Amino acid sequence: PRKTAAKGQPRMTKRRPTPTTRRLLASALPVVAALVPAGAGLADPGIVLNRYALPGAIDTPSAEMMPDGTLGAVLGYSGIGGNGVGVSFQVLPRVSAVLRYGKFDNEAMARGYTRDRSFDLRLQLLTEDPDGWRPSVAVGLQDMIGTGYYSSEYIVATRNLSPRLRVSAGLGWGRLASSGGIGSLSDDRPVPDAQDRGRLTNASWFRGEMAPFANIAWQATDKLTLLAEYSGDDYACETGDSSCAVEDWRSDDEALKNNLNLGLNYRAGQHYNIGAYVLGGRHFGIQASLALNPRQAPYPSGLEKAPAPVRPRVAPAADPEGWSGRWSADPTAQPAIQKALGDALAKEGQTLESMALTATRAEVRIRNHRHIQQAEAIGRTVRLMTRALPPSVETLVVTSVEGGMPVSSLSFRRSDVERLENTEAGRIAAVATLSDPAARNDLLVQSPGIAPRFQWSLGPSFTVGLFDPDEPLRYEVGAALNGSYELTPGLTVKGTLRQRLFGNADQEAPGSWASIDDYRNATWDEIVAENNGIPRVRSDSRMYSGNDRPQVPQLVLNWNAHPAPAIYTRVTVGLLETMYGGISTEVLWKPVESRLALGAEVNRVRKRDYRDAFEFLDYEATTAHVSAYYELGDGFMGQLDVGKYLAGDTGATLSLRREFASGWSVSAYVTKTDLSDDDSGEGSFDKGVSVQIPMNWALGTPSKRSVGGSISSNTRDSGQRVRTDRLYHMIRDSHSTKVYDGWGRFWR
Numbered sequence: 001p002r003k004t005a006a007k008g009q010p011r012m013t014k015r016r017p018t019p020t021t022r023r024l025l026a027s028a029l030p031v032v033a034a035l036v037p038a039g040a041g042l043a044d045p046g047i048v049l050n051r052y053a054l055p056g057a058i059d060t061p062s063a064e065m066m067p068d069g070t071l072g073a074v075l076g077y078s079g080i081g082g083n084g085v086g087v088s089f090q091v092l093p094r095v096s097a098v099l100r101y102g103k104f105d106n107e108a109m110a111r112g113y114t115r116d117r118s119f120d121l122r123l124q125l126l127t128e129d130p131d132g133w134r135p136s137v138a139v140g141l142q143d144m145i146g147t148g149y150y151s152s153e154y155i156v157a158t159r160n161l162s163p164r165l166r167v168s169a170g171l172g173w174g175r176l177a178s179s180g181g182i183g184s185l186s187d188d189r190p191v192p193d194a195q196d197r198g199r200l201t202n203a204s205w206f207r208g209e210m211a212p213f214a215n216i217a218w219q220a221t222d223k224l225t226l227l228a229e230y231s232g233d234d235y236a237c238e239t240g241d242s243s244c245a246v247e248d249w250r251s252d253d254e255a256l257k258n259n260l261n262l263g264l265n266y267r268a269g270q271h272y273n274i275g276a277y278v279l280g281g282r283h284f285g286i287q288a289s290l291a292l293n294p295r296q297a298p299y300p301s302g303l304e305k306a307p308a309p310v311r312p313r314v315a316p317a318a319d320p321e322g323w324s325g326r327w328s329a330d331p332t333a334q335p336a337i338q339k340a341l342g343d344a345l346a347k348e349g350q351t352l353e354s355m356a357l358t359a360t361r362a363e364v365r366i367r368n369h370r371h372i373q374q375a376e377a378i379g380r381t382v383r384l385m386t387r388a389l390p391p392s393v394e395t396l397v398v399t400s401v402e403g404g405m406p407v408s409s410l411s412f413r414r415s416d417v418e419r420l421e422n423t424e425a426g427r428i429a430a431v432a433t434l435s436d437p438a439a440r441n442d443l444l445v446q447s448p449g450i451a452p453r454f455q456w457s458l459g460p461s462f463t464v465g466l467f468d469p470d471e472p473l474r475y476e477v478g479a480a481l482n483g484s485y486e487l488t489p490g491l492t493v494k495g496t497l498r499q500r501l502f503g504n505a506d507q508e509a510p511g512s513w514a515s516i517d518d519y520r521n522a523t524w525d526e527i528v529a530e531n532n533g534i535p536r537v538r539s540d541s542r543m544y545s546g547n548d549r550p551q552v553p554q555l556v557l558n559w560n561a562h563p564a565p566a567i568y569t570r571v572t573v574g575l576l577e578t579m580y581g582g583i584s585t586e587v588l589w590k591p592v593e594s595r596l597a598l599g600a601e602v603n604r605v606r607k608r609d610y611r612d613a614f615e616f617l618d619y620e621a622t623t624a625h626v627s628a629y630y631e632l633g634d635g636f637m638g639q640l641d642v643g644k645y646l647a648g649d650t651g652a653t654l655s656l657r658r659e660f661a662s663g664w665s666v667s668a669y670v671t672k673t674d675l676s677d678d679d680s681g682e683g684s685f686d687k688g689v690s691v692q693i694p695m696n697w698a699l700g701t702p703s704k705r706s707v708g709g710s711i712s713s714n715t716r717d718s719g720q721r722v723r724t725d726r727l728y729h730m731i732r733d734s735h736s737t738k739v740y741d742g743w744g745r746f747w748r
Contacts, residue, residue, distance in 0.1 A: 048217055048225055048265045049074050049273070049289040052142065052150075053086025053098045054122055057215035057229040058261045058277045060176070062168040063138035063158035065124050066090040069294050069660060071691065076287030080238045080253045080279060082113070087691075087711075089666050091658065094124040097668075099689055099711060101466075104149075104238065105253070118143040118150055128159065135159035142175070144201055145687070149237070152176040153206050154213075164219040169212065172232055174204065177211035179234040180259060184209050227263040227277070234259060235279070256280025292693075294664035299700025307348070307380045307748070310421040313391040313414070325359030325392040333357075333390075334445065341388040342447050348380050349702065353401050353450050353489065356443035362389050363397035363441070365406055370702045372663040372694050373742030374400055374733050375425075378410055380748075382417055389414075399437045400734035403570075403727075404490030405562040406437040408592045408734040425746040434736055436565045436592045446489075456483040461498050465505060466711055476503035476545065495555035495575075500548055507546035507610070510539050519543065520610060524618040531717070534675065535619055537579075537646040538720045543610040544578050552613040553578045560727070566591040568727045577723040580605040580646075581616065588727040593736040595631040600624075603722045605646075621646050623721060629728050631737040635659045639728075646720045649673035653719060661742055663694030663706065671719030686719040688712030 047066055050056030053074040055064035066072060072088040084102030091097055098120040106114040121144055126137040135157040143150040156170030174189060189208025211232035218226045234241075239255045256279060263277025273289045316323040327333050334357045341364065342352035349370025356363040362385060368377035378398045385396050396417065399409040411433040420428045458481050465474035478501045484494035509519035511530055519527070519540070528535050556574035563569060568588040575581040582605030590597035602624045609615035625643030632638055639655040651673025659665040671686040690710035695703045732738050 047291065048227065048275075049088070049291070051076055051078070051084075051086075051285070051287065052120060053088040053100060053289075054096055054120065054140075057168070057217060057227045058263045058279070059231045059233055060168070060172075060213045060215045060229045061122070061138070061140055061154055061156050061170070062166070062215065062217075063124060063126075063136040063156045063170075065094060065096060065122075065138075066291060067293055067295075068093045069658070069664070070291050071294075071664075071666065072289065072291045074287055074289045076285060078279065078283060078285030080235055080256075080283040080285075082238075089689075091666075094127075096122040100150075102150075114149075116147050116149050118147065119145040133159070141205065144205075148201055148204075150175055151201055151204060152233075156213075166217045167214070168216075169214040171210050172213050173206050173208060173210050176213060176232045177209045178232060178236050180211040180232045181209035182211060223267040225265045225267075227261075227265060229261050231259055231261055235283075254282055257282050294660035294662045294697070297662060297697045297700070302696070302702070302748070303700035304702045307383055308344075308387060310383050310418055311387040312418045313386075316391075319391055322390040323392050325390075327390050327392075328357070328359040337388055337390075338445065338447060341384060344384045344388065345381060348377075348384070350377055350381065351450070352447050354444040354446045356441050356445070357389075357393075358443070359392050361395040361397065362393045363399060363409070363444070365399040365401050365437075365444070367401050368704075370704060371745075372696055372702070372704055373661065373745045375739050375742045376702075376745040376748045378739075379746035382412060383421075386414060386417060401489070402734055403560040403725075403730045404486070404488075404492065405560050405568060405731070407562065407568075407731040408736075408739070409435050409437040410739075411435065421747065425743050428746060429740065429743050434593060434739070437562075451486045451488045453486045454483070455486075456481065458482075463503075463505070464709065466709070474503075474505040474545070476505045477501050478503075490560045492558050493556070494558065496553045498551045498553055500546070500551070503546075505542070505545040507544075508542040510536060510542065516543070534717050535621075535647050537607075537619075537621070537717050539717050541579065544608075547611055549611060550613070551578075558725075560730075566594075568731060570725075570727050572724055575608065575613075576603075576605065579608055580722055581608055582606055582722075584722060584724045586724075586727055588731075590629075590728065590731065590735065595633075595737060597629040597728055597732075599627040599629070599726070599728060601627070601643075601726070603724075605722055621648065625721070627728070629732075633737075635661075635741065641721075645671075645673060645718070646722065647675070647717045649675045649718055651675075651719060653721075659741075661744065662697045663692075664697065665692045666690070673718045675718040686712060686716065 047055050047064060048057065049072055050058055050061065051074065053072055054061060055066060056062045068090050070090045074086045077083040082102055082104030084100060086098050086100035088096060088098040100118050100120065102116050103113055104116070105112065120140065120142045122138055122140040124136060124138045126134065128134065128136040137157045140154050140156070142152040152172055152174035154170050154172040154176055156168055158166065158168040160166045186207045190204050213229065213231050215227065215229035220226050234256055239253050241255065258281055260281065261277060261279050263275060265273055265275040268274050271290050271292055275289070276286045278284055321327060334355070337357065338352065338355045341355070345352045345366065351367040351369065353365040353367055364381065364385065366377065366381055368374060371377040378400070381398050382396055394414050396412045396414055397409055399406050401407065413431065416428065416431045458479065461478045461480035463476045478499050481497040484492055486492045507516055509516045513519040513530070531539070552575055554575055554577060556572050556576060559571045561569045566589055568590065570586040572584040576584055582603060584601070584603045586599060586601040588597060588599040602622070604622050605620070607617040607619040609617060623644050623646055625641045627639065627641045629637065629639050635658050637657045637659065641653040644650050651671060653669055653671040655667060655669040657665055657667035666689070668689045669687065688711055690708065692706045692708035694706045
């Protein structure tokens, strides 16, 4: 019989397993174990992502982990559970995280459905012992930051019983214990509160009724895996059952016949899977999933041409003039060498900005436009230097230039380059010297055409907004004309002219405003008053969409400088971004070999008009932040920003980024300010993730371009900053940690 909780408590189903189900669970696993000899090798049915985008079966989890760094995604549809998409990331070998977005029927809503965002986390406590009986064990938090619609916690163990058979069993709370409960170890589980959505649901973790679950994965063929599970999730809310703990979620789908789910997973390719399943003997579902590993590129060796090899110097007797150094007195020597080397570097996707040449030393300053790892660009440059320079030149210096600033210098002995070309890259790294470049070198000769120089490009523009509660995919397609005029190295005028062609990202008034015209004609004081006294610094971003007039997203004069060792500065004036114009100033302290960097930024900005490119609104703001950056090692970088944000609130932003040698990066951030939870809106604080996938990883051809984007929990007005190109991310690719992380590509 069902029990209904007292008012104010969750109404959880207490339905016990049927006698048949209990006998099945009690006998199946021991029988299987008896048939499989102890110490059988680890199975490889292949990682199967469940409906929640983490390894498991259909609804229930396993204790498995994806390979470290893997990015997974699941897109599915169910006749009872609605449709949804989940993106998972293997943060560490034993830590997985998921951001999920779904849509399900909800009769309590006027539109008949609810769109939901949630966040999951899984931690593996034990790994499987292949020579014994110890299983892998994991603990998970489902919907730990979200609405609470899918809130659940679990402890699960997984064991591979044969090369083709894997079993998992565990205990679940919350949604995984909505039926078949076996008791409780704590107080009743709190009912999700609408005001707590978007916050940590820790008050309910591992509380209330708990129930067992189990699943089996059997690899029938190399590509086909069959799945079966017993789940405590009976979809009470989806079926309109009175035991649903969430007050504002009601549907009218038919109840499940039982708690057994059956499914299959078909490996359609190296990275892709498709699956189908039946929930409770009644409701059908399908899903597609993919798993991409940054360390496993489609073209591991790349498709680029091999670089020119090192050219060893001839014996002194064969070229006495070149070895003597007398050639350096010839005024035509350097221009000829510099042109030849510049032409060769251009074929490698690099620009020779300037060169200093003496009889024994050569320094080249290069801009790398092609190679995602600066070490590869440096390695190719060094080899070309051995082919272009007379034999008396023994010291080779490659200075990397970013944003018009020299940011690092790597010095080599030419004899070491000749001797170590065919050895592993670590040996040349051991004899190279990394240093902060000299701010001034009177011997440097600028290459022709470097500055002043005008560059432009015309191409498509595509902007996307994901996971909005009202519209899951907002997009605009258009054309963009980009131009830049470099007056002198570091001083540049640049801008973008964009024309929208089509899309569904239409202009919309925020909050309770009845129409776009009402909002556009309102005074700023009226806008602030309507938003509980908080300036709408980002929450009216849709007012900047759907504009058919030509737009100027950016038009600035930018000056970057490296005035002293380890000191970098930036001043940017103009239309800084789509929503703000003004002046942005920044100073950064970053020694070339230090893991730590410290910065400060001050911006004085005014909000731009919603339609007219060169008009402004009444709102002005001053923002100021101090920042600390630290390279944690193993591809991890942390950042802490403390200061004043666009809405006048003060607080801090903590970011963590993981990067791979292939150029992949995945990052997450959280911002908390002194605005109250109510003023901050649903979610109470700003948080989000971003992913960048380099084009060279997918295409195999060298390129510094990447695709990706950011997903935030709810873009409101707290913790918002001006969007500018900050110095740290501009220079770090050429500093010690990043250079040496990618050093394996030096001899590429």
